[in-house]
Amino acid sequence: ISEQDHLSYLPALFQVSPEKLYYFDFLNPRLYAEAYHLVLQASERGDNIGVDEFPTLESFVEVLERADNFMVLDPSTRRLEAVLIIVPCTYSRSADPLYADGYIIVEENLQKYDIYRELLKISIKFVKDLKYEGCLVNTFANHTNSISSLRAEGFVPMGCIPRSGYIKGQGWTESMILFKDFKGYKFPVRFIHSFIHSFIHSFIH
Numbered sequence: 001i002s003e004q005d006h007l008s009y010l011p012a013l014f015q016v017s018p019e020k021l022y023y024f025d026f027l028n029p030r031l032y033a034e035a036y037h038l039v040l041q042a043s044e045r046g047d048n049i050g051v052d053e054f055p056t057l058e059s060f061v062e063v064l065e066r067a068d069n070f071m072v073l074d075p076s077t078r079r080l081e082a083v084l085i086i087v088p089c090t091y092s093r094s095a096d097p098l099y100a101d102g103y104i105i106v107e108e109n110l111q112k113y114d115i116y117r118e119l120l121k122i123s124i125k126f127v128k129d130l131k132y133e134g135c136l137v138n139t140f141a142n143h144t145n146s147i148s149s150l151r152a153e154g155f156v157p158m159g160c161i162p163r164s165g166y167i168k169g170q171g172w173t174e175s176m177i178l179f180k181d182f183k184g185y186k187f188p189v190r191f192i193h194s195f196i197h198s199f200i201h202s203f204i205h
Helices: 029-044 057-065 108-113 116-129 144-152 197-203
Strands: 012-017 020-026 068-073 080-088 099-106 134-140 156-167 171-181
Touching: 012 116, 020 080, 029 057, 029 068, 029 080, 029 099, 057 080, 068 116, 080 108, 080 116, 099 116, 116 144, 134 144, 134 156, 144 171
Parallel strands: 099 134
Antiparallel strands: 012 020, 020 068, 068 080, 080 099, 134 171, 156 171
């Protein structure tokens, strides 16, 4: 069963703030370069991406090719404003990990709406629908927005990795490892409206 079968409701509209509705769908490969531009912007401002974490577009695409990737489009401008990347957890000695990790990368102007937690909730829904049993994630310890959102959703700190990555303006920074099991977790997120793929196909052109 493909990821498209597990998430057959995509593309769909989700409410991410009182002011904002966004289209969510699988990331179109034609937008890989644009998604990488968001990564470079995040790295430049020290926003939870290390300065050399993705040194080239090719290194970023290598991650995308083994991940489930989602684009977040502003319906009024048709611009890519966020990318959600879900990868099998690297802290597993199994070819088929039970838990997922990932990235939430947002365009700088989107941060003023303080919607990181809503994007996290949607990401968790996608992880669950992709049949993972939980999340085991790695986030930089100085990214308070990420950590506070994860803790608010019931993630439990499991440990730290010293000097995990080099953050611009802050130097070598440790990462926190946080865990969440989906047993008993209630998923409050639901899409507003689901669209046929042909509509979104024309939408992104």
